[in-house]
Amino acid sequence: MDEINLDKLKNPNAFLGRITRKVRKIAMDSTSEARGKILDVGCGNCLFFIEMAKKHQLDEKDLFGVDLNLDLLLEARKLAGDNKINLLNILCGDGVSLPFKPDTFRYTFCLNTFINLEISTIKKILAELERVTTPGGYIIIDIRNKANPLLKLKYFLNRLTNPIKINAYTLKDLLPYIEESKLKIIKTINVKVPPFLTVDKILIIKKE
Numbered sequence: 413m414d415e416i417n418l419d420k421l422k423n424p425n426a427f428l429g430r431i432t433r434k435v436r437k438i439a440m441d442s443t444s445e446a447r448g449k450i451l452d453v454g455c456g457n458c459l460f461f462i463e464m465a466k467k468h469q470l471d472e473k474d475l476f477g478v479d480l481n482l483d484l485l486l487e488a489r490k491l492a493g494d495n496k497i498n499l500l501n502i503l504c505g506d507g508v509s510l511p512f513k514p515d516t517f518r519y520t521f522c523l524n525t526f527i528n529l530e531i532s533t534i535k536k537i538l539a540e541l542e543r544v545t546t547p548g549g550y551i552i553i554d555i556r557n558k559a560n561p562l563l564k565l566k567y568f569l570n571r572l573t574n575p576i577k578i579n580a581y582t583l584k585d586l587l588p589y590i591e592e593s594k595l596k597i598i599k600t601i602n603v604k605v606p607p608f609l610t611v612d613k614i615l616i617i618k619k620e
């Protein structure tokens with residue numbers, strides 16, 4: 413994969429942290445066969461799409477991104493342009509009410525996003541991901557691992573100085589919704605970053 417031009421990246425700490433980068437890489441490598449219409453919910457500056465498009469030579473017109481942060485979407489345009497990628501379909505919108513028809517996307521991603529959300533909001537987003545994904549399609553999400561005591565301590569200390577709450581979850585927190593839906597977890601990938609061991613879990617989910 414060609415080196416990515418990140419000269420216009422405004423907040424490297426948020427997008428180039430060890431866990432964040434590893435989640436993107438593992439998700440991308442685990443779905444190398446992804447083709448057709450692809451959606452990224454909480455796409456931010458579209459770094460995931462830029463990396464994915466370069467590595468897997470995806471058709472740019474099939475890439476759709478949604479994020480609430482307009483500034484990040486504007487940054488996405490600049491980063492994509494610097495990397496000779498034309499992102500035509502990035503929209504300012506909310507993951508709890510996606511502006512797409514049912515059964516639109518073959519692959520739907522939501523990565524490094526649930527860390528910023530309460531479980532009640534996550535359940536609404538999961539319902540929308542299910543709605544817009546085609547039968548037989550795939551939903552790829554991740555959660556920071558609440559069962560990791562070192563990560564739990566790190567996030568607790570972060571709350572003492574940072575007004576933005578960081579959330580971690582276990583698989584059991586999501587299972588009640590997944591089990592009552594048309595979704596089936598087909599693969600769970602443990603993301604490990606020393607010295608924290610399993611810091612994140614990526615779930616590859618199939619819509620039946």
